[in-house]
Amino acid sequence: MQRYQSLLRKISPALVFIGFFLLWELFVKIFNIQEFILPAPTKVFESLYEFRGVIFQNSVQTLMTTLVGFLIAIVIGLMGGIVLGSSVIIYESFYPALIAFNSIPKVAFIPILVIWFGIGTIPAICTAFLLAFFPILVNVAAGIATVEPELRDVLRALGASKLQMIKKVGLPRSMPYFFASLKVALTVAFVGSIVSETVASNLGVGYLMLVASSRFQTSLAFACLIVTGALGIMLYLICALFEARMTRWTIRSNDSILFKE
């Protein structure tokens, strides 16, 4: 019984995907929907195979722009978060500006980025970065700013410098916050690069989807969506793996829903 349950837990995500595609297929078949409106999954996978070369080429581009934007966002977000979180004055003076900045739809930056850098790779990286860095920054700052006063007293009573305080307490404490934000940041980085490719690029999954839809190759557009989802899952899993290694101390039981050994 136990073995059966753990097996079920392992394969249940796959069952959800299969069930979803089955329902979709049935829906299309029963209502006899035309392919250029909503292609059946079988058709989508067919074109995924048919256009594998061009899809691969474009998704490598999207993966690259997303990752570069994401990595820059990690560096800037971490550094900014540390600075923001460790000084009340800096925190209070910069926070309103950051909120204002984050309220601007990042897509609105793309035309400006195109004026500065032309179309293609750089606007996509920039958009991915602009979307991804804010959640990281805010979370790291929150982690550092909310260090328990007792922990701070322990360090201060030992004569620790501000830098030691950040290194020994602030940073390790903010790691769970940091990794939680990475998962958000990663998905929005994808949104950023793909939207940018749709508006201003001649390469990438976003561009490919635009081309596909203009030719009424709806199944190709859907194939691109599936590829994007798969890439998202892959990167998410990599993040979760790092998280499990770095924040082991936060997990207090063996059957946590977050990580499995």
Added chain:
Amino acid sequence: MITPYVEIKNVALKYGQDSSSLALDSLNISVHQGEFVAVVGPSGCGKSSLMKLVTGLQPVTNGSIVVGSQVVKSPLNFVGMAFQNSSLLPWRSVIENVLLPMEIVQPYAKNFKKNYSEYADKASALLKLVGLGGYENKLPWQLSGGMQQRVQLCRAVIHEPSLLMLDEPFGALDMFTREELWAILQDLWIVKKPTIILVTHDLREAVFLADRVLVMSSRPGKIIHELRISEGRPRHLKATYQKSSVDAIAELRECIQEARIVRS
């Protein structure tokens, strides 16, 4: 006459600008080198403020505090501290927690990498002394409350501070664990002879451990009574039920009772 190691002179403390809220007023305490002093008093009398003042975590509003020959103005780095909550760093293993002061306090910190194994041996020896041999690589949450307090005690003494400030370190523990840790603390004190100021609300604890017990009044806190415990060392737990100890506890209790009545 020997000059005292800790000298608190006419100290007043006020939180915020409101002058009516004095936490401490005209507080005078002097503690000799190697002496074990306990401070008791009704709750809210500013005992914990006293800890923060002596370690320099909180500046005085009035008066002066001298530790060693140094006027306390900023946090002192030769003091060991332990609190009621274990305040261990949850991401560090037990031994890494005990070693924390060695990474920060000089002269240990500058040779931390080079002397790591020596320091780690020292930490292990301390853990063994408090009955936690073999727990080096556990994380704090894997230990019980009493075990966490023992780890905290090890962390407070590993850098051999000349002054140990203990803020109700056993307050959250059950009686048996508490008594066990009293004995451990007494052993530590007999071996290393640091100056200890222990803030507590447990009168048996104060009488068992201290050379001298000071009673604080309710807010604004000042010393209203002093009791010397002449019982020899090492003391045994049974002694806390002997007449001399029982009398001492009764005397302290009465004193605190009066302080509470004055307040209400």
